[in-house]
Amino acid sequence: MDKNAKPIVVxxxxxxxxxxxxxxxxxxxxxxxxxxxTDIRLTGEEGGRSINLALSIRGLNSLNLVGADQEALKMxxxxxxxxxxxxxxxxxxxxxxxxxxxxxxSISRGGLNALLLDKAEQNKNLEIRFNxxxxxxxxxxxxxxxxxNRNGKTFVQEASVIIGTDGAGSAxxxxxxxxxxxxxxxxxxxxxxxxxxxxxxxxxxxxxxxIKKNCLHIWxxxxxxxxxxxxxxxxxxxxCFFPYKGANGFEELTExxxxxxxxxxxxxxxxxxxxxxxxxxxxxxxGSLGTIKCYPWTTNGNSLLMGDxxxxxxxxxxxxxxxxxxxxxxxxxxxxxxxLDWATVFSAYQNExxxxxxxxxxxxxxxxxxxxxxxxxxxxxxxxxxxxxxxxQFDDYYSKYSLVTFRPDLSYHEAMVKxxxxxxxxxxxxxxxxxxxxxxxxxLNRDIKQxxxx
Amino acid sequence: MDKNAKPIVVxxxxxxxxxxxxxxxxxxxxxxxxxxxTDIRLTGEEGGRSINLALSIRGLNSLNLVGADQEALKMxxxxxxxxxxxxxxxxxxxxxxxxxxxxxxSISRGGLNALLLDKAEQNKNLEIRFNxxxxxxxxxxxxxxxxxNRNGKTFVQEASVIIGTDGAGSAxxxxxxxxxxxxxxxxxxxxxxxxxxxxxxxxxxxxxxxIKKNCLHIWxxxxxxxxxxxxxxxxxxxxCFFPYKGANGFEELTExxxxxxxxxxxxxxxxxxxxxxxxxxxxxxxGSLGTIKCYPWTTNGNSLLMGDxxxxxxxxxxxxxxxxxxxxxxxxxxxxxxxLDWATVFSAYQNExxxxxxxxxxxxxxxxxxxxxxxxxxxxxxxxxxxxxxxxQFDDYYSKYSLVTFRPDLSYHEAMVKxxxxxxxxxxxxxxxxxxxxxxxxxLNRDIKQxxxx
Numbered sequence: 001m002d003k004n005a006k007p008i009v010v011x012x013x014x015x016x017x018x019x020x021x022x023x024x025x026x027x028x029x030x031x032x033x034x035x036x037x038t039d040i041r042l043t044g045e046e047g048g049r050s051i052n053l054a055l056s057i058r059g060l061n062s063l064n065l066v067g068a069d070q071e072a073l074k075m076x077x078x079x080x081x082x083x084x085x086x087x088x089x090x091x092x093x094x095x096x097x098x099x100x101x102x103x104x105x106s107i108s109r110g111g112l113n114a115l116l117l118d119k120a121e122q123n124k125n126l127e128i129r130f131n132x133x134x135x136x137x138x139x140x141x142x143x144x145x146x147x148x149n150r151n152g153k154t155f156v157q158e159a160s161v162i163i164g165t166d167g168a169g170s171a172x173x174x175x176x177x178x179x180x181x182x183x184x185x186x187x188x189x190x191x192x193x194x195x196x197x198x199x200x201x202x203x204x205x206x207x208x209x210x211i212k213k214n215c216l217h218i219w220x221x222x223x224x225x226x227x228x229x230x231x232x233x234x235x236x237x238x239x240c241f242f243p244y245k246g247a248n249g250f251e252e253l254t255e256x257x258x259x260x261x262x263x264x265x266x267x268x269x270x271x272x273x274x275x276x277x278x279x280x281x282x283x284x285x286x287g288s289l290g291t292i293k294c295y296p297w298t299t300n301g302n303s304l305l306m307g308d309x310x311x312x313x314x315x316x317x318x319x320x321x322x323x324x325x326x327x328x329x330x331x332x333x334x335x336x337x338x339x340l341d342w343a344t345v346f347s348a349y350q351n352e353x354x355x356x357x358x359x360x361x362x363x364x365x366x367x368x369x370x371x372x373x374x375x376x377x378x379x380x381x382x383x384x385x386x387x388x389x390x391x392x393q394f395d396d397y398y399s400k401y402s403l404v405t406f407r408p409d410l411s412y413h414e415a416m417v418k419x420x421x422x423x424x425x426x427x428x429x430x431x432x433x434x435x436x437x438x439x440x441x442x443x444l445n446r447d448i449k450q451x452x453x454x
Numbered sequence: 455m456d457k458n459a460k461p462i463v464v465x466x467x468x469x470x471x472x473x474x475x476x477x478x479x480x481x482x483x484x485x486x487x488x489x490x491x492t493d494i495r496l497t498g499e500e501g502g503r504s505i506n507l508a509l510s511i512r513g514l515n516s517l518n519l520v521g522a523d524q525e526a527l528k529m530x531x532x533x534x535x536x537x538x539x540x541x542x543x544x545x546x547x548x549x550x551x552x553x554x555x556x557x558x559x560s561i562s563r564g565g566l567n568a569l570l571l572d573k574a575e576q577n578k579n580l581e582i583r584f585n586x587x588x589x590x591x592x593x594x595x596x597x598x599x600x601x602x603n604r605n606g607k608t609f610v611q612e613a614s615v616i617i618g619t620d621g622a623g624s625a626x627x628x629x630x631x632x633x634x635x636x637x638x639x640x641x642x643x644x645x646x647x648x649x650x651x652x653x654x655x656x657x658x659x660x661x662x663x664x665i666k667k668n669c670l671h672i673w674x675x676x677x678x679x680x681x682x683x684x685x686x687x688x689x690x691x692x693x694c695f696f697p698y699k700g701a702n703g704f705e706e707l708t709e710x711x712x713x714x715x716x717x718x719x720x721x722x723x724x725x726x727x728x729x730x731x732x733x734x735x736x737x738x739x740x741g742s743l744g745t746i747k748c749y750p751w752t753t754n755g756n757s758l759l760m761g762d763x764x765x766x767x768x769x770x771x772x773x774x775x776x777x778x779x780x781x782x783x784x785x786x787x788x789x790x791x792x793x794l795d796w797a798t799v800f801s802a803y804q805n806e807x808x809x810x811x812x813x814x815x816x817x818x819x820x821x822x823x824x825x826x827x828x829x830x831x832x833x834x835x836x837x838x839x840x841x842x843x844x845x846x847q848f849d850d851y852y853s854k855y856s857l858v859t860f861r862p863d864l865s866y867h868e869a870m871v872k873x874x875x876x877x878x879x880x881x882x883x884x885x886x887x888x889x890x891x892x893x894x895x896x897x898l899n900r901d902i903k904q905x906x907x908x
Contacts, residue, residue: 184698184742188642244638288638 007032009144009159011134012166015109016307016324018116020165022066023332025123032157033120034146036133036166041117045110052229052237053112054079054216054318055105058408062325065332066119072112076105077230083215089269093215094384097399098391102406104318106216106229137162137175139299144172161342162303165324168292170309176299183299192289192314192368194243195250199226199280201273203234210273211236218371219267224248225372226267238274240281241289241372250286289314291361297350301343304350306331311357316367317404323360323412327353356412363404363416382430383423386439394445421452461486463598463613465588466620469563470761470778472570474619476520477786479577486611487574488600490587490620495571499564506683506691507566508533508670508772509559512862516779519786520573526566530559531684537669543723547669548838551853552845556860558772560670560683591616591629593753598626615796616757619778622746624763630753637753646743646768646822648695649704653680653734655727657688664727665690672825673721678702679826680721692728694735695743695826704740743768745815751804755797758804760785765811770821771858777814777866781807810866817858817870836884837877840893848899875906 010021013035021033055076063069080103081095096103120126131149138144144162147154164172176185204210209230211217217228217236223243228236243249253259256278263271271277292312297305307324331349338344370380390397398407400419407415425448433439464475467489475487509530517523534557535549550557574580585603592598598616601608618626630639658664663684665671671682671690677697682690697703707713710732717725725731746766751759761778785803792798824834844851852861854873861869879902887893 184645184647184744186644188644190640190642191638193638290638 005030006158006160009034009157009162011137011144011162011164011172012036012170012307012309013113013117013120013128013130014165014167014307015113015116015321016327017163017165018113018120019062019066019068019325020163020306020328020331021126021128022068022116022120022123023328025120025126026066027335028125031120031123031126032159033126033128034132034134034144034157035128035130036149037130039117039128039130040110041114045108045113052231052239053107053109053321054229055107055112056318056322056405058319058329058405059322059325061408062322062329063116065329066116068115068119071115072107073105075111075115075232076107077232078103078214079106079216079230081215083212083217085217085219085267085269087221087266087268092381095388097402097406098388098393098397099402099406102402103214104216104405106231108231109321134166134171137164137172137303139175139179139303142302159302161301161346164303164305164309165307167308168290168312170305172303173294173305173309176294176305183296185294185296187292187294189290189292189312191291192365193245194241194368195286195288197240197242197250197281197286198284199238199240199274200276201228201236201238201270202276207234209234209236219270220372221266222372224266226270227371228270238270241368244286253281256282291365293358293361295350295354297354298343298346301346304346311361313357313361313364314368315364316371317360317364319360319364319404319412323357326408327357359411359413359416360404363412363419379427379430382434382436383426386426386430386436389436390441390445393441396449397445418452422448425452459484460612460614463488463611463616465591465598465616465618465626466490466624466761466763467567467571467574467582467584468619468621468761469567469570469775470781471617471619472567472574473516473520473522473779474617474760474782474785475580475582476522476570476574476577477782479574479580480520481789483579484614485577485580486613487580487582488586488588488598488611489582489584490603491584493571493582493584494564495568499562499567506685506693507561507563507775508683509561509566510772510776510859512773512783512859513776513779515862516776516783517570519783520570522569522573525569526561527559529565529569529686530561531686532557532668533560533670533684535669537666537671539671539673539721539723541675541720541722546835549842551856551860552842552847552851553856553860556856558670558859560685562685563775588620588625591618591626591757593629593633593757596756613756615755615800618757618759618763619761621762622744622766624759626757627748627759627763630748630759637750639748639750641746641748643744643746645745646819647699648697648822649740649742651694651696651704651735651740652738653692653694653728654730655682655690655692655724656730661688663688663690673724674826675720676826678720680724681825682724692724695822698740707735710736745819747812747815749804749808751808752800755800758800765815767811767815767818768822769818770825771814771818773814773818773858773866777811780862781811813866813870814858817866817873833881833884836888836890837880840880840884840890843890844895844899847895850903851899872906876902879906 007030008024010017010031010033013033017033021031025031055072060069063072081093084092084094121128132146135145135147135154142162143156143158145154145156164170166172177187201210213230219226225241226238228238230236244251248262259278259281263277290312291314294310297310306327313320330353334345334349338348387399391399400423403410403415403419404412461484462478464471464485464487467487471487475485479485509526514523517526535547538546538548575582586600589599589601589608596616597610597612599608599610618624620626631641655664667684673680679695680692682692684690698705702716713732713735717731744766745768748764751764760781767774784807788799788803792802841853845853845856854877857864857869857873858866
């Protein structure tokens with residue numbers, strides 16, 4: 001490797017950026033990875049706004065690019081089902097799949113990020129610079145300007161190519177936007193009218209979990225939803241998804257007494273588990289839930305957007321991280337196919353990947369309504385039961401959720417199209433028939449295969 | 455008026471900004487109007503990218519707010535019809551309306567802008583600062599930072615309220631975007647795959663127009679379209695709308711010989727009229743055609759976006775300027791209703807206006823396809839003829855185009871909904887019936903009123 005060659009500059013050492021940088025370095029590329037924050041391995045994670053992550057097979061396959069999949073699983077807790085909590089304190093166990101091996105894994109963002117930074121640093125041809133925010137990117141000159149926060153000095157970094165993995169608030173994307181009229185950069189950001197707030201359920205004194213461990217807990221209440229994901233230390237990270245405005249919205253819940261009675265009334269069992277409710281609620285920030293789409297992702301073949309920088313999505317399919325990891329996998333396949341001709345690789349990558357990130361963005365918004373609403377709806381429950389039976393009985397039957405989550409051989413777009421068509425077909429049946437026990441499953445599965453999969 | 459009171463700061467002295475500033479000053483408000491360009495009255499207009507404007511009744515009604523409507527009409531040329539030019543040199547006269555009084559007016563952007571700056575400056579309580587680009591707006595502090603280009607100095611201006619009328623590339627909107635995650639600012643910019651290029655048809659030696667004066671000329675060729683609007687000096691401003699990519703797209707037409715033969719083949723009569731084709735084509739820039747939508751338009755009641763800054767649209771309905779002028783009219787009505795409580799006025803204004811600017815944005819994109827395509831389509835021509843007959847015979851019949859263009863009593867949104875439903879109904883008839891002469895018009899008009907207008 002030419003010591004004077006310009007490096008690949010990767011901006012953003014979050015989950016996507018550190019996996020990408022590690023992989024490129026493993027392929028022998030000279031990589032310089034910049035991160036605006038301090039090294040998470042020294043300081044720990046920023047608290048209060050880390051929706052827990054659900055790692056599934058698309059993500060695991062991608063982590064395998066740098067041999068990090070098994071280590072990641074060791075720090076994760078399998079979640080086999082959603083446990084739905086009703087207002088009267090009763091619960092329902094709703095498996096993610098009729099197949100036992102199909103589950104998702106609760107994992108901490110910070111721990112996983114640290115693992116990937118370790119993997120990246122194992123390469124001699126890779127260097128990480130923390131505390132170094134990107135201020136701007138000069139697309140034409142192929143340089144990026146950074147500030148070194150340790151001495152306050154700004155400097156200009158030359159690059160062979162620049163890859164922006166700097167998340168939903170991407171500085172690289174901002175540079176694309178600034179030159180938009182000449183480059184025809186399509187861009188949209190759209191926010192839900194709901195925000196989120198992190199709370200916490202602490203472990204029992206013996207370190208065990210206070211509620212069932214191997215599942216994702218949901219308290220669906222129409223316009224309000226609370227979820228909880230298990231952590232290794234016996235705690236749960238709880239997230240409230242509430243509207244900003246209106247009765248009991250974030251803007252209205254300004255009085256502790258109001259918050260108290262709202263939780264006691266709507267989420268009585270969760271309320272019991274959180275003596276720390278009031279301090280968590282008022283100390284933690286309210287996060288927004290936005291979808292960002294843009295295109296093209298590359299400029300003249302000398303820069304590229306990946307991960308949340310290219311496609312931020314809402315968290316309701318548990319696929320944001322998996323999608324960003326899969327970006328790296330697809331990108332890596334393009335290098336296999338086209339070699340190190342970056343202009344060709346960037347262009348092939350965006351042509352291949354855009355429809356899939358659009359699909360998971362739309363699916364994630366759909367699932368918001370499904371989670372907070374439908375999971376407590378009679379027809380929906382019947383359909384879910386019917387699908388469980390189908391998945392248990394037939395190797396080749398997959399629900400929409402399973403197609404998206406457990407079938408990495410299908411692209412998100414294929415999974416969306418097939419999954420939506422299946423859903424429509426099954427919902428029609430479940431609205432007409434109360435007695436799903438009488439349905440001929442063999443015939444139904446055959447019908448679905450013939451009508452939807454052909 | 456308190457001499458020390460903070461002024462209303464209007465940023466952008468284009469068409470919308472100068473009308474708004476003039477109106478606010480006429481209402482007795484202290485107004486400071488900033489413009490990044492030089493005074494257009496001293497230097498004339500920037501050439502090469504000024505799609506000519508079509509002034510119609512919505513715009514005229516709004517100009518009447520400052521008594522500028524009659525003066526504007528004096529510098530305009532009425533256009534009663536589209537004249538469609540076919541490849542074989544034949545033409546078709548396609549009136550905008552079956553009613554004689556319903557026409558649109560070709561007007562120069564520069565002349566109209568100068569008129570409005572004159573109107574604005576008649577007010578002692580208004581001051582205009584040219585050559586003073588806005589660098590940023592501090593929404594929370596209610597201040598804007600400008601650079602005075604005459605001395606290079608930047609300064610901070612305090613404001614009672616800030617109104618951004620600084621066009622599609624709005625600096626004010628950029629400040630909204632920069633704080634987006636906390637303010638839930640929804641934003642999208644989307645570009646057509648077509649760009650535009652300005653050309654020119656010069657007058658005859660005696661100053662007369664080389665082709666018919668009182669119409670908008672169109673050469674529709676599917677994926678390619680050329681239009682021409684008359685100027686007072688006997689010339690026409692010609693605009694080509696071509697795709698960027700593909701055969702004979704802007705990126706491909708790099709050779710004069712290629713351009714030459716393409717025009718000669720596709721637009722033979724226009725080609726004859728433009729001996730200056732090659733120099734115009736290669737000297738003028740290629741402009742992009744973008745739609746910008748965003749919301750909310752106001753922040754905490756201390757700033758507001760208006761005109762193209764809030765809603766840039768493509769030019770194919772001839773309504774961009776009229777819409778921005780009508781913004782001022784609607785805003786003025788809100789002041790009538792709510793007084794000078796800006797937070798209330800801004801909020802009422804955006805609630806009232808957003809659906810209408812979305813509607814005209816969508817209509818303008820539809821019309822792109824209609825103009826370049828449908829005007830040469832058999833069913834469409836039959837439908838257009840049928841509508842002419844309806845408009846001639848019935849006072850209460852208006853085509854979609856007429857509803858949008860000649861019925862300022864209807865909002866754009868109402869015009870769109872009614873107009874689209876009518877179009878669908880008539881297209882169905884025109885696909886079934888070749889002989890529109892046999893249609894009972896009285897019955898048809900009654901049906902439309904009953905089925906669509908109720």
